[in-house]
Each structure stands twice: as structure tokens, then as C-alpha cells.
Amino acid sequence: MTTHPRSAPHEYSLAVRVYYQDTDAGGVVYHSRYLDFMERARYEWLRALGFDLGRLTRDFNIVFVIRSATLEFLRPARLDDLLQVTARVAEAGRSRVVIAQRILRDHAALVEGTVNAVCVNLDNWKPVGIPAAIRHAFEG
Amino acid sequence: MTTHPRSAPHEYSLAVRVYYQDTDAGGVVYHSRYLDFMERARYEWLRALGFDLGRLTRDFNIVFVIRSATLEFLRPARLDDLLQVTARVAEAGRSRVVIAQRILRDHAALVEGTVNAVCVNLDNWKPVGIPAAIRHAFEG
Amino acid sequence: MTTHPRSAPHEYSLAVRVYYQDTDAGGVVYHSRYLDFMERARYEWLRALGFDLGRLTRDFNIVFVIRSATLEFLRPARLDDLLQVTARVAEAGRSRVVIAQRILRDHAALVEGTVNAVCVNLDNWKPVGIPAAIRHAFEG
Amino acid sequence: MTTHPRSAPHEYSLAVRVYYQDTDAGGVVYHSRYLDFMERARYEWLRALGFDLGRLTRDFNIVFVIRSATLEFLRPARLDDLLQVTARVAEAGRSRVVIAQRILRDHAALVEGTVNAVCVNLDNWKPVGIPAAIRHAFEG
Numbered sequence: 001m002t003t004h005p006r007s008a009p010h011e012y013s014l015a016v017r018v019y020y021q022d023t024d025a026g027g028v029v030y031h032s033r034y035l036d037f038m039e040r041a042r043y044e045w046l047r048a049l050g051f052d053l054g055r056l057t058r059d060f061n062i063v064f065v066i067r068s069a070t071l072e073f074l075r076p077a078r079l080d081d082l083l084q085v086t087a088r089v090a091e092a093g094r095s096r097v098v099i100a101q102r103i104l105r106d107h108a109a110l111v112e113g114t115v116n117a118v119c120v121n122l123d124n125w126k127p128v129g130i131p132a133a134i135r136h137a138f139e140g
Numbered sequence: 141m142t143t144h145p146r147s148a149p150h151e152y153s154l155a156v157r158v159y160y161q162d163t164d165a166g167g168v169v170y171h172s173r174y175l176d177f178m179e180r181a182r183y184e185w186l187r188a189l190g191f192d193l194g195r196l197t198r199d200f201n202i203v204f205v206i207r208s209a210t211l212e213f214l215r216p217a218r219l220d221d222l223l224q225v226t227a228r229v230a231e232a233g234r235s236r237v238v239i240a241q242r243i244l245r246d247h248a249a250l251v252e253g254t255v256n257a258v259c260v261n262l263d264n265w266k267p268v269g270i271p272a273a274i275r276h277a278f279e280g
Numbered sequence: 281m282t283t284h285p286r287s288a289p290h291e292y293s294l295a296v297r298v299y300y301q302d303t304d305a306g307g308v309v310y311h312s313r314y315l316d317f318m319e320r321a322r323y324e325w326l327r328a329l330g331f332d333l334g335r336l337t338r339d340f341n342i343v344f345v346i347r348s349a350t351l352e353f354l355r356p357a358r359l360d361d362l363l364q365v366t367a368r369v370a371e372a373g374r375s376r377v378v379i380a381q382r383i384l385r386d387h388a389a390l391v392e393g394t395v396n397a398v399c400v401n402l403d404n405w406k407p408v409g410i411p412a413a414i415r416h417a418f419e420g
Numbered sequence: 421m422t423t424h425p426r427s428a429p430h431e432y433s434l435a436v437r438v439y440y441q442d443t444d445a446g447g448v449v450y451h452s453r454y455l456d457f458m459e460r461a462r463y464e465w466l467r468a469l470g471f472d473l474g475r476l477t478r479d480f481n482i483v484f485v486i487r488s489a490t491l492e493f494l495r496p497a498r499l500d501d502l503l504q505v506t507a508r509v510a511e512a513g514r515s516r517v518v519i520a521q522r523i524l525r526d527h528a529a530l531v532e533g534t535v536n537a538v539c540v541n542l543d544n545w546k547p548v549g550i551p552a553a554i555r556h557a558f559e560g
Contacts, residue, residue, distance in 0.1 A: 019463055021310055021456045025303035025359045031206050032179075032301065035172035036441045043439055043500075053500045066171050068212045073205075079305045080463075080473045159323055161316045161452065163445035165499045170441055176301045183299055183360075193360045219445045220323075220333045311486050312459075315452035346451050348492045 010140035011088040012045035018081045028076035034111045035069065038101045041085040042115070049137040057122060060131050064097075064117040071113040081105050089138045095119045095127040097138070150280040151228040152185035156243075158221045168216035174251045175209065178241045181225035182255070189277040197262060200271050204237070204257040211253040221245050229278045235259045235267040237278070290420035291368040292325035298361045308356035314391045315349065318381045321365035322395070329417040337402060340411050344377075344397040351393040361385050369418045375399045375407040377418070430560035431508040432465035436523075438501045448496035454531045455489065458521045461505040462535070469557040477542060480551050484517075484537040491533040501525050509558045515539045515547040517558070 016037050024030040046052065056062055077083055083103050090100035096118050103111040121128040130138075156177050164170040186192065196202055217223055223243050230240035236258050243251040261268040270278075296317050304310040326332065336342055357363055363383050370380035376398050383391040401408040410418075436457050444450040466472065476482055497503055503523050510520035516538050523531040541548040550558075 017460070017464070019456075019460055020304040020306065021312065021459055023305035024300040025305070025307050026203070026300065027305050030301055031209070032172040032175035035175065036439075039172075039441055040437070040439055044437070063166070066213055068210070069171070070208070070210045072208045157320070157324070159316075159320055160444040160446065161319055161450055164440040165443035165445070165447050166440065167445050172441065176299075179301055180297070180299055184297070306483070311489070312452040312455035315455065319452075343446070346493055348490070349451070350488070350490045352488045353486055 010138075011086050012041065012048060013084045013086045014041040014044045016040060016083045016085050018077055018079055018083065020079065023079050026076075028078055029081075031071070031073060034071060034073075034077075034103055034113070037083065037085045037103060038087070038113060038115065041087045041101060042099060045087045049134075051134055051137065060134075061122045062119050062128060062131070063122055065120050065125075066115055066117050067096075068116045069113060071111060073111055075105075075108065075110045077103065077105060077110050083110070090114065092130070092135065092138060094129050097130065150278075151226050152181065152188060153224045153226045154181040154184045156180060156223045156225050158217055158219055158223065160219065163219050166216075168218055169221075171211070171213060174211060174213075174217075174243055174253070177223065177225045177243060178227070178253060178255065181227045181241060182239060185227045189274075191274055191277065200274075201262045202259050202268060202271070203262055205260050205265075206255055206257050207236075208256045209253060211251060213251055215245075215248065215250045217243065217245060217250050223250070230254065232270070232275065232278060234269050237270065290418075291366050292321065292328060293364045293366045294321040294324045296320060296363045296365050298357055298359055298363065300359065303359050306356075308358055309361075311351070311353060314351060314353075314357075314383055314393070317363065317365045317383060318367070318393060318395065321367045321381060322379060325367045329414075331414055331417065340414075341402045342399050342408060342411070343402055345400050345405075346395055346397050347376075348396045349393060351391060353391055355385075355388065355390045357383065357385060357390050363390070370394065372410070372415065372418060374409050377410065430558075431506050432461065432468060433504045433506045434461040434464045436460060436503045436505050438497055438499055438503065440499065443499050446496075448498055449501075451491070451493060454491060454493075454497075454523055454533070457503065457505045457523060458507070458533060458535065461507045461521060462519060465507045469554070471554055471557065480554075481542045482539050482548060482551070483542055485540050485545075486535055486537050487516075488536045489533060491531060493531055495525075495528065495530045497523065497525060497530050503530070510534065512550070512555065512558060514549050517550065 018029055022029050022033045083105055086102045087099050089097055091098040099115045101113050102109050118127050119130045120126060158169055162169050162173045223245055226242045227239050229237060231238040239255045241253050242249050258267050259270045260266060298309055302309050302313045363385055366382045367379050369377060371378040379395045381393050381395060382389050398407050399410045400406060438449055442449050442453045503525055506522045507519050509517055511518040519535045521533050521535060522529050538547050539550045540546060
């Protein structure tokens with residue numbers, strides 16, 4: 001489960017350092033913080049694909065809304081660790097997308113998760129088809 | 141899904157107010173914050189059952205470690221909302237326990253989640269049986 | 281400095297429990313978290329005076345914006361502590377107000393701070409006089 | 421990355437992106453978050469000087485503890501902003517150091533602050549002289 005190749009095709013990876021602000025009195029990263037790290041990776045990945053938040057709202061009038069998430073905590077991350085936080089499309093529908101994400105230290109997975117997001121129109125918050133340009137970018 | 145009785149037997153409920161610190165620029169509660177609200181409910185529930193953190197470490201030499209979590213975001217919570225955050229045992233093994241949690245506003249579920257925790261010994265962080273006193277308290 | 285009476289006139293106090301989410305790997309509350317606790321006390325105090333956030337925006341079309349803050353960390357708060365977070369008006373101008381806040385455990389001050397806020401109009405974000413009703417409430 | 425003009429001598433600068441997790445329902449960065457950004461800059465600066473956290477504890481048996489902080493909020497940072505977070509020694513005593521920090525966007529200061537820290541021995545948490553190697557590094 002933790003041994004899949006580090007460079008899955010189309011997998012984005014962001015380096016994230018662990019600071020005191022991310023840890024708790026148990027000496028490890030506080031569990032909800034991993035969701036925050038995962039958000040950072042998703043937005044840097046969209047930016048790397050050419051779709052920063054400004055462009056999503058200005059050019060497409062959309063935003064991605066999270067509908068559900070799952071998290072598996074395999075091993076704890078610790079203060080000062082340098083983590084790799086990945087993101088890739090695991091599944092895509094017309095307006096829905098499932099992002100698979102991992103948090104790694106030295107190629108070992110510490111956390112694995114999925115985030116289910118829906119593309120909504122900013123005017124009425126109703127689901128709308130993911131723009132073709134973004135869909136193509138997701139597919140690499 | 142959102143209509144089950146508010147007072148399931150043995151369901152604990154904690155009131156949590158939403159402040160600016162809990163919200164994001166989308167005008168709603170930031171998604172990872174719900175996990176934080178859920179932690180507050182779990183520890184107040186343990187405290188209400190007579191098992192505060194001091195007692196868990198001092199009398200039992202244990203701590204509960206989270207192994208996985210799932211979250212479904214049904215409707216957004218907003219600034220100044222007064223939420224009810226619930227917790228109940230959905231399933232219990234020798235050392236494992238699945239806690240089902242909901243976040244409600246005016247009896248409507250906004251978030252539903254599960255937290256899988258394992259009872260570990262503080263000396264070696266190995267799984268250990270949940271103490272009988274706590275198990276009985278869980279069962280009401 | 282830490283021995284002034286707990287019940288200064290017109291001093292509001294909110295109980296706040298410390299959870300894992302508030303602590304860091306040093307075993308104490310992470311320093312920026314005290315600002316979060318202080319926000320909770322300010323809004324509960326406004327609410328107790330009859331001015332919840334909804335009323336501030338709907339009836340007065342204002343919001344309080346923080347211009348500066350100071351924090352003195354005297355002693356650390358720890359996991360599971362039950363803290364009292366206070367707020368009182370230290371100084372008030374036409375549109376400005378200085379709120380003095382303390383974080384106490386068993387009547388001993390752990391943190392002392394001030395928050396300088398300005399009352400601004402929601403349409404143009406320009407300073408505007410603090411409404412008389414709120415000013416009177418502040419003065420007790 | 422650390423070479424921007426404005427460069428006061430020996431001023432370190434870290435790039436920090438603003439994500440949803442950093443913002444609040446007012447549409448801007450939540451005020452206590454700036455302290456978190458400032459922590460990140462301080463530790464990356466120590467690391468750049470050759471003193472990561474591991475080395476501080478292992479080689480020197482010390483940690484820096486924050487005694488007080490001041491913050492001036494000049495202009496709000498917003499979602500997706502790319503900020504520069506600076507740190508420099510404003511004043512140094514035997515065991516105390518005052519770090520001046522700024523948060524900039526396009527060379528304009530959004531936040532200015534100071535953090536007063538004390539170097540303490542990890543065994544007894546008593547103030548101890550800042551090691552000469554670190555003091556020299558601070559002085560550039």
C-alpha cells in the first residue's frame with residue numbers, strides 16, 4: 001500500500017515543511033492538518049496546470065466544492081519533517097472529480113486520502129460540467 | 141440520511157459556536173475545521189463519562205490514536221452558527237472503536253463523519269484492550 | 281501583574297477548554313492560538329451585551345477590524361486546561377476601541393494582551409463612530 | 421528567493437502562498453494566521469543559517485521560547501496572494517533576541533510585527549546564553 005511508485009503519471013507533488021503550528025502535544029502532526037496540507041497541494045497543482053484561483057473565477061465562473069473526504073493515517077509526521085504532498089485525479093465525471101492524495105516522507109506514505117469535489121457555478125452554486133480545458137489538463 | 145432522531149441512545153452532543161477563525165473566504169466553515177469540532181466533542185464526551193485525559197494517562201496509561209476518518213459535507217456551516225456536534229460508538233472491538241459523529245444546525249445534519257480510533261499503551265504505542273470501565277461507559 | 285481582581289467591573293469572561301488541536305509539539309498551547317481564544321471571548325461578550333454579529337451587520341452595517349495587537353506570554357497553558365478568557369474596554373475613542381484581554385488558569389494570568397479595533401462601515405470600510413448603543417453597553 | 425531589493429542587511433525572506441485555510445469569512449487572511457506565517461519564516465531562516473531544529477536540540481540543548489509579540493495590521497492579505505515574510509534581528513541580549521518581521525505583497529508591507537524570544541535550556545527551561553555560533557550567524 002505504501003510502495004507504489006513515487007512518480008505515478010500525472011501525479012503532482014508539493015514539498016511541505018512541518019512547523020510547530022502543525023503539531024500537537026502528542027509530538028506529531030495534528031490529524032486535521034493533513035487536510036490543510038492536501039489543500040495546498042491541490043491549489044498548487046491547479047496553478048501548475050495553468051488554472052489559478054483567479055482564472056477559475058474570472059474565466060470560468062466556477063469553484064470546486066468538497067463533498068466528502070477520506071483519510072488513512074498510516075504513520076505520524078513530526079516537527080521539522082519535509083513532506084511530499086501529492087495529488088492526482090483518481091476518477092472524473094461530468095462535474096465531479098475524485099482526487100487521490102498522499103503525504104510521504106522519504107518515499108514512505110504517512111497519510112493516504114481522497115477528496116471528492118464538485119465543480120459548481122459561482123452564481124447559483126449548482127453543479128456544472130468541468131470546463132474542457134481543465135479536464136484535459138487533469139488527463140495530462 | 142439527515143432525518144435520524146436527534147437523541148439516539150448514548151449519543152453525546154456538544155454545542156460549538158462558529159467564529160471567524162473557523163471560516164474561510166468562501167464564507168463558510170473551512171472543511172478541516174469540522175474535524176477539530178469533532179475532536180472537541182469526543183473529549184468532552186469522554187470527560188462526561190468520567191474519563192478525562194489526565195485519568196486516561198494516569199489510571200490507564202493509554203491514549204486513543206486515530207487510524208482513519210471519513211467526512212461527508214452535506215451543507216455548509218456559517219459564521220455565528222450554533223452547532224451541535226455529536227459522538228456515539230458505532231462499533232467497538234477489543235482495542236478499536238468507531239465513533240460516528242454528526243454536526244447539526246437546527247436538527248439538520250451539515251456534516252457526517254466517522255473516526256476510527258485505536259487504544260494504545262503509552263509506553264510502546266502498541267494496541268491494547270480498551271479498559272472495561274471505558275467499554276462499559278461507551279455502552280451506556 | 282497577575283494578581284488584579286478577577287472580577288474587574290465590566291470584565292467579561294469565557295471558559296475555554298484546551299484540546300490537542302490547540303497545542304504543539306512543545307506540549308503547550310501554540311502561541312497564535314491565544315489570539316483565537318481571545319476572538320471567541322470578544323464575540324461572546326458582544327453577544328452577551330446584545331450585539332451578535334448578525335445584529336452588527338444588519339442593524340448597524342458595521343464590523344470591527346483589528347488594527348494592532350500585543351501579547352505577553354507569562355506561563356504556558358497545557359492540554360486539558362480549563363481557561364478563563366477575559367475581555368474589557370481599556371480605552372475608547374469615537375471609532376476606535378482598545379480591548380484588554382487576559383487568559384487565566386485558576387486565577388493566575390497566563391497571557392495578557394490588547395487588541396486595537398476600529399469600527400468600520402461595511403459599504404466602504406471607512407472608520408465610523410461606534411454606535412451609541414454599543415458604546416453604552418461597553419461602559420456597563 | 422531571499423534576494424529581494426528592499427533588503428535590509430541580514431533580512432531573511434520566505435515566500436508564503438495564501439490558501440483558503442488561511443482566510444476567514446471577511447475575505448481576508450485571519451489575523452492570527454500572520455503569526456503562523458512568521459513562525460515559518462523564523463525557522464526557515466534558522467535552517468538557512470545552519471541551525472535547524474534538530475541541531476538546536478541535539479548540539480545545543482536549547483529552544484527559543486516566545487515571551488511577547490506585537491502585530492500591526494496595515495492592509496489585508498487575500499486568498500491566492502503570494503507573500504514575502506521577512507525576519508531579522510532587531511536587538512539581541514545575552515539570552516534574549518527581538519526579531520522584527522514583516523509580511524509584504526509586491527514590496528508593500530501588510531503586517532509588521534516583533535517577536536521577543538528567549539533562549540532556554542531544554543533541561544530546566546531556564547534562560548541561557550545564546551550560543552556564540554548562532555549569535556554570529558544572526559549578525560551576518
